[in-house]
Amino acid sequence: MNAEGGGELALAGGKPVLPSLAPVDWPRTTDADRAAVLAVLESNVFVSDRAGLTAVERLERSWAEFLGVRRCVGVSNGTTAIELALLAHGVGPGDEVVVPALTFVGTAMAVTHVGATPVYADVDPVTFTMSPRSLSAAFTERTKAVIPVHLHGLSADIAAITDLARSRGCAVIEDAAQAHGARYHGVPCGAFGNTATFSLQMTKNLPTCGEGGLVVTNDDSVADSLVQLRQFGELIRPDQPRRYVSHRLGFNAKLSNVQAAYTGSQLERFPAYHAARRKNVAAFLARLGNLPGLVCPSEPEGYEHAWHILRFVVDLDRLFPDLSTAAARTLLMRALRAEGVPATRYQMMPLADQPALRSLCQQEPAWPVTQDVIDRSFTIQQRHLPPDAGPLLQRFADAIEKVWSNLAVLEKGAVS
Ligand SMILES: Cc1ncc(COP(=O)(O)O)c(C=O)c1O
Structure with a gap:
């Protein structure tokens, strides 16, 4: 003592x-972070509303590479990231989504935003993450997806949860808002084979100078949906000008280049x-x-x-x-x-x-x-x-x- x-x-x-x-x-903001943000201000390219190597796309590539996943899509914050991931997996009104009873309120609010109902599973007393046993008890015939949360920076028991969810035909969307850099048996959180979401809100381990979010997936059709959903349902094609044609109902949930440049520098x-x-x-x-x-x-x-x-x-x-x-x-x-x-x-x-x-x-x-x-x-x-x-x-x-x-x-x- x-x-x-x-x-x-x-x-x-x-x-x-x-x-x-x-x-x-x-x-912690360094000169390198300031220079990265200043470069965006000087470029006059502020929004990620078209294809091209913007700060947003650079961050998406870097984070996908860091995790070892195929695709990463930048969005406006970690709550929107979950919401768009649910929509990209076809979750909507009438569906139930199992979330842990212990997490930030945004996890469940995102479920309500798509018209689905959150159902709660208890957590493990040692890891504080979703208990697979409690998840089993929470399934009903309406369950469409499960959102395990890597709470406090510790991976949920993602292998057990993924097995249970897949055996019921449910999607798994990992809420990794708090878990940048965490690993589960060597696999980075977010790279386990499900769709996963991250927050870049300024308190997070990988922060931006404000609000931001990232969604990662190995599924190209999910990633393509996310790109549409974040921008009014438009199709954004590489090296083509924006056409302003909406093919599905979407949102304005884009990540700004200033936020992305700051996070890219922090990375x-x-x-x-x-x-x-x-x-x-x-x-x-x-x-x-x-x-x-x-x-x-x-x-x-x-x-x-x-x-x-x-x-x-x-x-x-x-x-x-x-x-x-x-x-x-x-x-x-x-x-x-x-x-x-x-x-x-x-x-x-x-x-x-x-x-x-x-x-x-x-x-x-x-x-x-x-x-x-x-x-x-x-x-x-x-x-x-x-x-x-x-x-x-x-x-x-x-x-x-x-x-x-x-x-x-x-x-x-x-x-x-
Ligand atoms: C577990 C969890 N999920 C979701 C969110 C929502 O992220 P954001 O604040 O970027 O919307 C947070 C943010 O604190 C979080 O901790």
Whole structure:
């Protein structure tokens, strides 16, 4: 235990481990990123509305090559990416799509945007990703697709999920919004053979300077549909001028060249950032493994975590037997934040309980693990995990150790 482990809690008036709550420090913009964006401004080619080697097409090629997939289509954001992928797979009104009960609300909202109904599967208590067993129970004759989410940067059990979905004739659309660089038994997330979607929103591991999304697939007909759907249903032919003829109902969901150029530049450094984050997080978690009642996020055998979000599950009933779970969680998070650790909650409720989605859900609640994980965990998010965050994460470890060595003080209500 670090020497600071014995100090008085900041919540009780002691000196905090960090002078203030760690600031948001992401994305990192370099001169190369600025030059890439400036080159677009100077080119005057801002939109990707015609074929040709624009910044969008360069990014699409680079990301497809990075993953080892045939096609990549840039779109306006990660939610639209899921929506267009569903449409390209023929999902529509009357269909059901299984999503995990624990994910960002955009996963399920994209399903509603195409007129289909989200159905929820519970998650695994260790990986926090869709449980194949719960998926099996969620299938009905109306199920048309499954969206496993590689949550927090860890691949879902994609082989098992794909087998189950294909045996029911369902499409699999992987929501890899949080999982750039993650791998499943050596295969990059997004390259498993399904259609997969990524977000480039600025908090993501591969960010843009705003909003953006990418869809990848090995299926040319899916990719061609996506290109049409993102641009008013038009056919965009290489080396031909735009004709303004719409062959199907589509959207204006194009990615801008400014956003694409910024991400393309970030992609050059992405492997180094990914490696640094993995090293920093491993050293951080190694400090915390023995704290009683704290379950650190882990990397199952054969998986490569992208560490987008770190979720810690706490045995609150054991550590604070006299407090309700919610009161204990709030107290613990206040103590951590007072020491400078930016502990936050990620997802306040199972997706089906979101007010906007509640009335659409006809299922009996069947997501006890999701509820338990949400009740008993706190997270540290990517915006605090930049590539040079190694020393900062060690300070977080000091602070967490300090709070843990003062649990009795917290428990007795000696702080208010
Ligand atoms: C799991 C997941 N799916 C979908 C999205 C939606 O992406 P975007 O914000 O780019 O629309 C996000 C974004 O946070 C996400 O985390």
